[in-house]
Structures are given as C-alpha cells and as structure tokens.
Amino acid sequence: MTSLPLAPLPSSVTPAKGVTFALTHTVSVTGDPDAAGVLHRLILTRTGLHLTASPGSAEPGRAVIDVTVDGDGPPESYRLTVADNRVTVRGADAAGLFYGVQTLSQLITGSPEGWVIPGVDIDDAPRFAYRGVMLDVARHFHDVATVTAYLERAASLKFNVLHLHLSDDQGWRLALTRRPELTARAAASAVGGGAGGFFTSDDYRAIIAHAAANHMTVVPEFDMPGHTHAVGLAYPEVAALPALDGWDAAGGPTPVAGETYTGMGVGFSSLRIGAPETDAFVDDILTELAELTPGPYLHFGGDEAHGTPAADFAAFVARTSRVIADLGKTPIAWHEAGVAADLAPGTIGQYWGLVSPTDGADERARAFVAGGGRVILSPADAVYLDMKPAADSPLGLTWANGPTSLERAYSWEPCEIVPGISEDDILGVEAPLWTETVRDLDDIDALAFPRVAAAAEAAWSVPAGTAAGRTWESFRKRVGGLGPLWTTLGIRFPASPEVSWTL
Structure with a gap:
C-alpha cells in the first residue's frame, strides 16, 4: 500500500510508476468553479503558483487539472487520476469533489525539478456518514x-x-x-x-x-x-x-x-x-x-x-x-x-x-x-x-x-x-x-x-487491519509527509517524536 502523504487513507490507492505531473503556472484548471476555486487557493498557499482558470476546455496540448461532479458513486465519494499531462478529479457530489481536491493538495510535492504530483489512481469513499x-x-x-x-x-x-x-x-x-x-x-x-x-x-x-x-x-x-x-x-x-x-x-x-x-x-x-x-x-x-x-x-x-x-x-x-x-x-x-x-x-x-x-x-x-x-x-x-x-x-x-x-x-x-x-x-x-x-x-x-x-x-477509512496501509506504521509515515502542507497552511502542529517528519 501507498507511502504517499495521505490522511485519512483512501479506500484504494494505485501508484502509477514512472508518471509525474509537473505543476507549473502554465497548468490550466477546468471544471466546477467552486472546486476549482478551492484548488486555486490551496495550490497558491502550498506553492505560490497562480494557475490559469479555464471556464471551458483547456487549450489542446496544455497540462490540465479537471475537477467535475459526475454523480457516479456513493455520497461524498470521488475518483482521482494523475497522468503525465492531465489530472482528473471526479466527485459523486459537491462534497466528494471537495474531498478529492483536498487529497490532491496532499499529493503536491517539492522536487529539484519544481512542484510535482506523483502519478496515481485513487478511488475513495467514506466509511461513516x-x-x-x-x-x-x-x-x-x-x-x-x-x-x-x-x-x-x-x-x-x-x-x-x-x-x-x-x-x-x-x-x-x-x-x-x-x-x-x-x-x-x-x-x-x-x-x-x-x-x-x-x-x-x-x-x-x-x-x-x-x-x-x-x-x-x-x-x-x-x-x-x-x-x-x-x-x-x-x-x-x-x-x-x-x-x-x-x-x-x-x-x-x-x-x-x-x-x-x-x-x-x-x-x-x-x-x-x-x-x-x-x-x-x-x-x-x-x-x-x-x-x-x-x-x-x-x-x-x-x-x-x-x-x-x-x-x-x-x-x-x-x-x-x-x-x-x-x-x-x-x-x-x-x-x-x-x-x-x-x-x-x-x-x-x-x-x-x-x-x-x-x-x-x-x-x-x-x-x-x-x-x-x-x-x-x-x-x-x-x-x-x-x-x-x-x-x-x-x-x-x-x-x-x-x-x-x-x-x-x-x-x-x-x-x-x-x-x-x-x-x-x-x-x-x-x-x-x-x-x-x-x-x-x-x-x-x-x-x-x-x-x-x-x-x-x-x-x-476502512476498518483497521483490513487494508495493507491501514496500520500504525503506515499512518505515522503518511502523516509525517503532511508536515510541509500543514506548515504552509499555517497549522502550528507540534513535531511529535512519534513521527518522522518530512522537512
């Protein structure tokens, strides 16, 4: 199961090896305006990047993040796919799309080449209402x-x-x-x-x-x-x-x-x-x-x-x-x-x-x-x-x-x-x-x-022990990776010694 910095753990996470989406100011955001607005604010806070808003379709060949409610799946569920030149977030409803955007924000990572999002397929829904x-x-x-x-x-x-x-x-x-x-x-x-x-x-x-x-x-x-x-x-x-x-x-x-x-x-x-x-x-x-x-x-x-x-x-x-x-x-x-x-x-x-x-x-x-x-x-x-x-x-x-x-x-x-x-x-x-x-x-x-x-x-998340990543050892690693995001969001969390924090 994933070591990606995700909490709570999604229902299904499948990394796409060798796939990376480069997050730059040329990326276009399309789809639901409310979810796009949330994503713009999160990306700006996390990276300082002002992405391009596209109320319709993006220009051909341009890297795009598309966030849309498609009505598919149980309440509050979403699907997220990260490919080399395209990220899609599909929510069963507005809440599901919002949660998919939050998951996407957790995936944003700094690298020597700049801000990136690792390739992954996520299918997620809540356990409790x-x-x-x-x-x-x-x-x-x-x-x-x-x-x-x-x-x-x-x-x-x-x-x-x-x-x-x-x-x-x-x-x-x-x-x-x-x-x-x-x-x-x-x-x-x-x-x-x-x-x-x-x-x-x-x-x-x-x-x-x-x-x-x-x-x-x-x-x-x-x-x-x-x-x-x-x-x-x-x-x-x-x-x-x-x-x-x-x-x-x-x-x-x-x-x-x-x-x-x-x-x-x-x-x-x-x-x-x-x-x-x-x-x-x-x-x-x-x-x-x-x-x-x-x-x-x-x-x-x-x-x-x-x-x-x-x-x-x-x-x-x-x-x-x-x-x-x-x-x-x-x-x-x-x-x-x-x-x-x-x-x-x-x-x-x-x-x-x-x-x-x-x-x-x-x-x-x-x-x-x-x-x-x-x-x-x-x-x-x-x-x-x-x-x-x-x-x-x-x-x-x-x-x-x-x-x-x-x-x-x-x-x-x-x-x-x-x-x-x-x-x-x-x-x-x-x-x-x-x-x-x-x-x-x-x-x-x-x-x-x-x-x-x-x-x-x-x-x-699913019950404890029913998925490979639903364990304490996985959780402490995943939470450690959220340190940079929480810091940029202004959360003054203590550096718990139980966690190896990503700096």
Whole structure:
C-alpha cells in the first residue's frame, strides 16, 4: 500500500510508476468553479503558483487539472487520476469533489525539478456518514475567526460535522432573543477568570455559512441539565443550588449560587427539574436554536449531571428529546441519557466512555440503538483531543487514562468499543476538544495535531487491519509527509517524536 502523504487513507490507492505531473503556472484548471476555486487557493498557499482558470476546455496540448461532479458513486465519494499531462478529479457530489481536491493538495510535492504530483489512481469513499470534531467554546470562548479556521483544518481531513459546545458552567455563548439575559449576565467569564464572550445570531450564521462552504454541518449543543451554573446567573428561578456531595472539584474553587464559576470542576450544577419555569426555559432556548440552525441535529448534552436525582434526570432528558423531535430536529445526547426509558425515537447517543467501557457506559449506549437511534463514538482515551499528548505537554489534561499518544489515538477500532453494537448501529466518529487549557488557535493546533488525523482515519477509512496501509506504521509515515502542507497552511502542529517528519 501507498507511502504517499495521505490522511485519512483512501479506500484504494494505485501508484502509477514512472508518471509525474509537473505543476507549473502554465497548468490550466477546468471544471466546477467552486472546486476549482478551492484548488486555486490551496495550490497558491502550498506553492505560490497562480494557475490559469479555464471556464471551458483547456487549450489542446496544455497540462490540465479537471475537477467535475459526475454523480457516479456513493455520497461524498470521488475518483482521482494523475497522468503525465492531465489530472482528473471526479466527485459523486459537491462534497466528494471537495474531498478529492483536498487529497490532491496532499499529493503536491517539492522536487529539484519544481512542484510535482506523483502519478496515481485513487478511488475513495467514506466509511461513516458522520465524521465530526467538537470545539468547546464555553470553558474558553473562541471567536468566529478561530472557529472557522479550525473547521477549515477539519474539513481538509474530510470531517463533515462541527459540533459546537455552546454552554457550560463557566459561560453561555450564543445570544438568544427569547432569553437575552443569558448573554447579558452569563457570558463574561471563562476558566481561570479570563475574558468570556459570545456569538451574536449573525456570528452564528456566519459560522454555519463558512461550514457549509467547506461541506460541514454545524451541530449546536446546549448542555443540560448539568453544566448549567451559568444559566443561574441569568435566570436563577430555573437553576438548582450547587450540589457539592460527590462533585469533581478538579482542584478549583467551590461554586456559589449567583456567582460566576471559573474553575474546572464538574457535576455540581443542575436545573430545577419539573418546574414550569424550567420547562418554559428549555422550550424557549431550543425553539430559537432550531430556528437558527439549518442542520438536522440539536445536541442537548446530558452528561455528568451528578447534582440531579436519577429520576429527575431521566424525566428531563426524555422530555427534552421530545421537544427537539417536535421541532423537526434529531436529538443527540451524551451516552448517560440512555438511562431514560422513553427518549424520543431515533435519538442519537454520543459515547464518551473509555475504549474499554466502565460503569455501565456500554449499556447506556446500547439503549439508543434499542430505541431506534444510532451511536456516535468519542472514546475519551483515544479521541479526546484535550488530553495531553505527552506527560510534559504544557497543555491538556490526563483524566482519560492520559497522556494520549498519537499511536494510542490511532490504535482503536470503532466496532470493537461497545459490545453488541454493529457497524450499522454507528452513525460515526467525533473527536472532541474541550478547552479548559485552550485559549487560542495556537493552543488548538498544539493539542489537535497530529492526533486529529488519527480520528479522521477512524471516521473515513476502512476498518483497521483490513487494508495493507491501514496500520500504525503506515499512518505515522503518511502523516509525517503532511508536515510541509500543514506548515504552509499555517497549522502550528507540534513535531511529535512519534513521527518522522518530512522537512
């Protein structure tokens, strides 16, 4: 199998020996204007070359790159062929063509003769329909520019979902006309007492539009009934008092009702389950979120609600799932919500337990499948990008059996995580990045890369071990070859010692 610098690994890669396409300023780009525009920008960034745009056919004899949607193949699939004087990229749809262009950008290589693309035939399609990254903008707020930069990085690795964690104990990050006090009173702080912030509705729409241009769907999350201390700053009538028996303080301050929380502890906050004020609050925020969000999913959290009595928790998540379903959206919840017997049919469960499940997490995940839904896999000790990559990393945490090396991030198989769940039961894979220690884009890059490429391969490529190149040794070599591309794209990735980087 190939040693070409490709990640995630395509379904089929056949090198063409002795074939090289010379990439010079005389090359003409033809075909789909959107895909051609993406390719122009990538080539300019990578090489400094301004290629010639040809809305129709290229001049006879001229080297050409043709990018076209032909409707052939499964959704998001593409075919790429590199010959001596012609490169063709054919997508089953616009998303597939976009991914083919991203693959082509990975193949561009500097040589003594100039920029070249090695001869190859690639036939590629995704394994899972849902391939996500999550960015927590609640523990530390990240502005539109940072969010869009990260989603562009993710899209280049064929992720198609951006999950935004928009609320937590430390702050509320989306302005809502129905509940204006949420951002007026509960958005000004972050972990450590840093500056907070929030998205206006126009900001949120801008993120959605940028995501769509990169073939990504935005999945927003308001986390409930736990992780809601900030809600009490704005609407104290819907918030329960902090429950301090059994909460995880994480070495931080003790939460006080009505005061901003700046620690990293979890499990102490809850809403007042069953109160009419709470039901009205939930209905308001989810209705407006549904109106703002064109995508099919709304995530309502449901994790680490240690301050909520079990019966109240089950009643709350069941009702909330039905509210979302009635709004015409598909509910998603963290796997703990699987304890509720009457979730809305088709509710999706997001498993964030360990690669080897503990404390009944697997049972709760299976409950979503029994209810007609499917499961998103986010095993914390493999794809939680906020775990330290090494013990001496200045960023990140270690609670999920950390540190999490690149090899460990790669060496897991989605179908082997939750016993009793088949591949058909898995909607996809998501790599979350929680931001307790993450303050800016450089921090995001330092924790996400190169491990986010391992998550991309789990989400896109064939199962581990079923193809010659779907191995750790192949992956570390392929990722090493992406160093020059990532550098020119402005990604400040750490030079992991697990990889032999191409300079």
